[in-house]
Amino acid sequence: EIVMTQSPATLSVSPGERATLSCRASQSVSSNLAWYQQKPGQAPRLLIYGASTRATGIPARFSGSGSGTEFTLTISSLQSEDFAVYYCQQYNNWQTFGQGTKVEIK
Amino acid sequence: QLQLQESGPGLVKPSETLSLTCTVSGGSISSSSYYWGWIRQPPGKGLEWIGSIYYSGSTYYNPSLKSRVTISVDTSKNQFSLKLSSVTAADTAVYYCASQENYNWFDPWGQGTLVTVSS
Numbered sequence A: 001e002i003v004m005t006q007s008p009a010t011l012s013v014s015p016g017e018r019a020t021l022s023c024r025a026s027q028s029v030s031s032n033l034a035w036y037q038q039k040p041g042q043a044p045r046l047l048i049y050g051a052s053t054r055a056t057g058i059p060a061r062f063s064g065s066g067s068g069t070e071f072t073l074t075i076s077s078l079q080s081e082d083f084a085v086y087y088c089q090q091y092n093n094w095q096t097f098g099q100g101t102k103v104e105i106k
Numbered sequence B: 001q002l003q004l005q006e007s008g009p010g011l012v013k014p015s016e017t018l019s020l021t022c023t024v025s026g027g028s029i030s031s032s033s034y035y036w037g038w039i040r041q042p043p044g045k046g047l048e049w050i051g052s053i054y055y056s057g058s059t060y061y062n063p064s065l066k067s068r069v070t071i072s073v074d075t076s077k078n079q080f081s082l083k084l085s086s087v088t089a090a091d092t093a094v095y096y097c098a099s100q101e102n103y104n105w106f107d108p109w110g111q112g113t114l115v116t117v118s119s
Helices: none
Strands: A004-007 A010-013 A021-025 A034-040 A044-048 A062-067 A070-075 A085-090 A101-105 B003-007 B018-026 B034-041 B046-054 B060-062 B068-074 B077-086 B091-101 B106-111 B113-117
Touching: A004 A085, A010 A021, A010 B068, A021 A034, A021 A085, A021 A101, A021 B018, A034 A062, A044 B106, A070 A085, B003 B091, B003 B106, B018 B034, B018 B091, B018 B113, B034 B106, B046 B077, B046 B091, B060 B068, B077 B091
Parallel strands: A010 A101
Antiparallel strands: A004 A021, A021 A070, A034 A044, A034 A085, A062 A070, A085 A101, B003 B018, B018 B077, B034 B046, B034 B091, B046 B060, B068 B077, B091 B106, B091 B113
8 A cells, every 4th residue: 555644744834925735655656646625624625636737726826746756735825715634645556645734824 | 517415324333334325416427537436534534545436337445445345336326325334433434425537536526424333
């Protein structure tokens, strides 16, 4: 099983600042990685697939990068609606999720 | 656009079988582009993929749950279903269904349904 490790567990950021979230795979997943946003009481929402392609309707302030085992989700200027938990998911070999990074207001 | 909705009992007794159904609207479950998946999330914890099915009936299960999971599809009703047997308190979770493009990422997701395992 491919283990996905996200860091940090919690990220405290002020509105308008940049947030950088990391996701590491225990073995290469090529570019077969997705990012999701989950707000309390809601289902996850797809943000990024193919490591760097924004899903339909996702604002340009969200960007993804990386390949192999190291991936990054960047939110260029945090808006109030961006405070949430973010998960990465690999789909190169079965599918596994990271444990999540909570982005909270500083 | 695709919409998914989970349905089923919110309370299941230990050792019994959890059964949920996901109804797909806004598109056909027989689409060649999609698989259909189940994911769960214990309260306050992360996401765990349970398994996925193609409209033809081909199934893929999480190895850690495989011995207890059955996923089936009913194309006439545009539905797919989950059965999880011999449940314990550890199976208490919000269960989501989702479409899975070409067995890759999950989008969209249903709203989720909380299933509690308790006597």
